[in-house]
Amino acid sequence: MLSTAVSLPKAGFLVKQPGPRTLILDIGRYGYHHLGMTTGGPADPLAFRWANRLCRNDQNTTALEVVGGLVLESTITTQLAVCGAKTPLTINGRVRGLWRSHRVKPGDVVELGFATEGVSAYLAISGGFKITPSFGSTATVVREGIGGLNGNKLEVGDCLPCGSYENSEDNRCLKLPKGYRPVYGHHAMLRVIPGYQQHDFSRYQQRRFFSHEYKISSRSDRMGCCLEGPEIRPNIDGILSEGICLGAIQVPPDGQPIILMNDRQTIGGYPKLGSVLSLDLGQLAQLKPGDTVYFEPITVDDAHNILHLADSYFKKIELLVC
Amino acid sequence: MNITVAGENSLIIYFDQEIGLDVSAGFSVEASAKVHQAVEIITNSLGDVLVDLVPSYASLLVIYDVFRTDLHSIRPQIRELLTDIDQAEKSEGQLIELPVYYGSESGPDLALIANKAGLSIEEVIDLHRSQEYQVYAIGFAPGFAYLGEVDERIAAPRLATPRQQVPCGAVGIADRQTAVYPSVSPGGWNLIGLCPQRMFDPEATPTMPVKVGDRVQFKSIDRETFLSLGGEL
Numbered sequence: 001m002l003s004t005a006v007s008l009p010k011a012g013f014l015v016k017q018p019g020p021r022t023l024i025l026d027i028g029r030y031g032y033h034h035l036g037m038t039t040g041g042p043a044d045p046l047a048f049r050w051a052n053r054l055c056r057n058d059q060n061t062t063a064l065e066v067v068g069g070l071v072l073e074s075t076i077t078t079q080l081a082v083c084g085a086k087t088p089l090t091i092n093g094r095v096r097g098l099w100r101s102h103r104v105k106p107g108d109v110v111e112l113g114f115a116t117e118g119v120s121a122y123l124a125i126s127g128g129f130k131i132t133p134s135f136g137s138t139a140t141v142v143r144e145g146i147g148g149l150n151g152n153k154l155e156v157g158d159c160l161p162c163g164s165y166e167n168s169e170d171n172r173c174l175k176l177p178k179g180y181r182p183v184y185g186h187h188a189m190l191r192v193i194p195g196y197q198q199h200d201f202s203r204y205q206q207r208r209f210f211s212h213e214y215k216i217s218s219r220s221d222r223m224g225c226c227l228e229g230p231e232i233r234p235n236i237d238g239i240l241s242e243g244i245c246l247g248a249i250q251v252p253p254d255g256q257p258i259i260l261m262n263d264r265q266t267i268g269g270y271p272k273l274g275s276v277l278s279l280d281l282g283q284l285a286q287l288k289p290g291d292t293v294y295f296e297p298i299t300v301d302d303a304h305n306i307l308h309l310a311d312s313y314f315k316k317i318e319l320l321v322c
Numbered sequence: 323m324n325i326t327v328a329g330e331n332s333l334i335i336y337f338d339q340e341i342g343l344d345v346s347a348g349f350s351v352e353a354s355a356k357v358h359q360a361v362e363i364i365t366n367s368l369g370d371v372l373v374d375l376v377p378s379y380a381s382l383l384v385i386y387d388v389f390r391t392d393l394h395s396i397r398p399q400i401r402e403l404l405t406d407i408d409q410a411e412k413s414e415g416q417l418i419e420l421p422v423y424y425g426s427e428s429g430p431d432l433a434l435i436a437n438k439a440g441l442s443i444e445e446v447i448d449l450h451r452s453q454e455y456q457v458y459a460i461g462f463a464p465g466f467a468y469l470g471e472v473d474e475r476i477a478a479p480r481l482a483t484p485r486q487q488v489p490c491g492a493v494g495i496a497d498r499q500t501a502v503y504p505s506v507s508p509g510g511w512n513l514i515g516l517c518p519q520r521m522f523d524p525e526a527t528p529t530m531p532v533k534v535g536d537r538v539q540f541k542s543i544d545r546e547t548f549l550s551l552g553g554e555l
Contacts, residue, residue: 033376033383034361035522035529036460134524144464145505146524195327196334240349241459241468243376243383245332267378267461275329300393303330307388 012129012162013072015154016109020068024129024148024160027060029137033266039246040139040147041262043120043222043285045278046182046314047084051124054081054101054174054319061128062138066112066121070154074108078165079126079173085118085184085286100175100322101126118184118286126165141263143223173322180317186291188283190259191298191306192249196272200234201251208232209273210295214257218289222263224250225284227293231255234271241269247276259284277303279310323356323404325397331373331388333397335360335404338380349470351456353380356407358415358535363403371396377534378459379468415457415536420502422451422493422515422540423548427555429514431478435495439475449473450514451540455500457532465504465522465530469538472500484510491517491553493540504530518543518553 015022027048028041042048042065049059064070066087081101082089089096090111096102098121104110112121131138131148140148149158165171198206214229232251244250248260250270259276260268276284277298284293298306328334337360338353357377364375364384371391376383386396424447426432436446455469462468477498485508488494492503494511503509504522517540522530532538543551 030374030385033374033385034460034534036462036464036466039374146464193327193330195329195332240338240379240381241461242378242381243328243332243334245329245383245385247329265461266376267459272328274327275332277330300327300330304388304392307330311389 011076011164013074013076013110013125013160015071015156015158015160016073017069017071018154018156018158019066019070019112022067022070022154023065023140023142024062024131024154025065025139026062026133026137027139028262029135029139029141029147032135033243035135036266037135037144037146038141038263038266040137040141042122043262044084044118044122044282046282047120048122048124049314050099050176051081051083051122052128054083054099054176055079055124055126055128056174057124057126057128061124062131063122063124063128064154064160066123067115067119069114070110070112070123072110072160074104074110075106076162076164077103077105078162079103079171080110080123081174082112082121082123083176084121085115087115087121088113097175099181101173103171103173119288120285125162127163130161130163143263174319175322176317177320182283184283184286186287188280188287188291188293190280190284190293190295191277191303192274192295193277193300193303194274194297196248196274197234197236197239198274200236200271201232201273202235205232205234206273209257210297213292213294216287216289216291216293217256220289222261224261224264225259227257227259229256232257232273236271238269239271241267244268244272245275247278247281249273249275261285277306279306323401323407325400327393328383332383332385333393333400335382335384335400336380337382349379349456349458354456354458354535355414357382359407360404361534363407364400367403368396368399376461378461415533417454417537417539418532419539419541420517420519420531421543421547421551422517423543423545423553424450424493424515425545427545428516428548429493431481431495431512432514435476435478435512435514438478441475446476446514447542449476450495450500451542453539455538457534457536457538458499460530460534463504463507467501467521467530467532467538469500471498474498478512480510481512484508488513489516491520493517516548516553516555518548518551
């Protein structure tokens, strides 16, 4: 473990420009669904995990999810890394790379621009932002007014507290080799574990769903990804409201499926076909309105194997010293 | 009882065979009581394998950690744990009393409901407060508890155009359900009063006065009592 010295309170990063939506978050809020609270957390967990790993952090360390740009000024000495959507990054006006860590010192201005590929970028710093958790998590859910600094996205003048990073053993910057970096395109294959009311959709309706492309609608947000494509009709009108898991594919009366994302409501009464594999939701979250997806059914056994392999793979990839 | 796959790390347990057939048939207090019991059993037995639970009207969504268990272990484990749930002593949950300041000042839709039902405002209030309600589900927003069922005579469909802002503590009716808004939010329920008791307080322990499986009865209070209990108009 690396030693991290925490400096004076109020030290950290000052928000000069918050951009359209920057959220403070960790991996999400678990264990509070019974109070009606959702999970929150990074829309693209893999990019979030890489940003933290590049800063030598635990994978649940508090970082930022940036959509559409951000300008911060540092008051401390630390390292930071930006991963995820292909976003112009500068430190004091000098262009810097993503998927690697950089040193910053007091007075440095860190600027993220508008992503050219993908949607969300993750900015992590060594040791993480020091935010008091609400219900066990720092994840901001704006709809609930919970998490982050005051339940809201970042605003001009916010101070993001964190400690200076002073490491006696190793303070060399790290980078993720190019071949391992995710690529964000305009199309994604989403693996689906059929379940819930699957059998209330006829075989014809299921085949229709699994054999057509769907377009991402502009109505999508952190609650749900709305799709446009061939209408799917279940044999039933509705169900008694029941718990909704991450990635659940619900079909409202207009027949246009909605994939429920991190900030989803916890219960709902639309029939559901099953749920998208969590690993693929990160790819989905990086798509823009008009981009397309198609679905492929897999078994729960496949899903478990894929999740274990992906976790093992992530842990075995070695970062390079810059 | 039927245990169905919901997702890569989720199972949903149904306690009512009629699920999915007829939503308007009404809710089952019996199924709700089983959900409540299952929550207790699973919370106490699964340990760190359990990630989260979503109890609802007649089902329980169980989210588990795929790095600590798998479908082939947890499904039989849950079935085993819940084998005796039909025989188990029926737990009724707690009875919680919630004060409400009913009236046209606090409940803008009270007159409308009375008119439609051909009742006086007093009669509408009496029908609402004399009933014991079951807490069927919590969702929509943190602390929003769905209570049922209100007397048929005062059941009212949601507003055609939801209000932009419903005050915290507003008591509403939608069809045969009633609820107290836990925070300021948009909403389409018919408002009949205000409850000074907070339904969701992040600083309080417990955070909510009710949980799924509990019962609620409303008690009519006057304006003065409402204000003295911290209510705001």
